[in-house]
Amino acid sequence: MRRSVRALPGVLAVVAVLVAAPTAQADGSLMVNNRDMGNAGCVFLGSDDTRTIENNTDSVVTLFPLAGCEGDSSGVLAPGEAGQYTSKSAQIG
Numbered sequence: 001m002r003r004s005v006r007a008l009p010g011v012l013a014v015v016a017v018l019v020a021a022p023t024a025q026a027d028g029s030l031m032v033n034n035r036d037m038g039n040a041g042c043v044f045l046g047s048d049d050t051r052t053i054e055n056n057t058d059s060v061v062t063l064f065p066l067a068g069c070e071g072d073s074s075g076v077l078a079p080g081e082a083g084q085y086t087s088k089s090a091q092i093g
Contacts, residue, residue: 026057026093028079042069043090053090054082063087 030037031054037043039057044067055061055077063075069091077083 026059028057030054030061030090030092031056037090038092040092043092044068045088045090048086048088050084050086052082053077053085053087055079057092059093062091064089064091 026039029039030043031052032045033051037045039059045051045053053061053063058079060079061077062069062073063077063085064087065071065074067088069089074087075083075085
């Protein structure tokens, strides 16, 4: 029991740092069919329609076949890359 009580302050300090850390945000925007989708987090792209995706951010964009950035990656766009995809969601950064 003593060990867990001693470790508690360290664990709480780590949790406090993680909660206080800002969400990473890329410079630029993810463009989907010429529509600005933002520059942070997981973005829902829509149904299974083929769309043009342009990574105009300074971060890698990972594409996913399911909403919520779920499933195995279906593509990766480096900064400045573009292509035609049917992905339902994209993780920026």
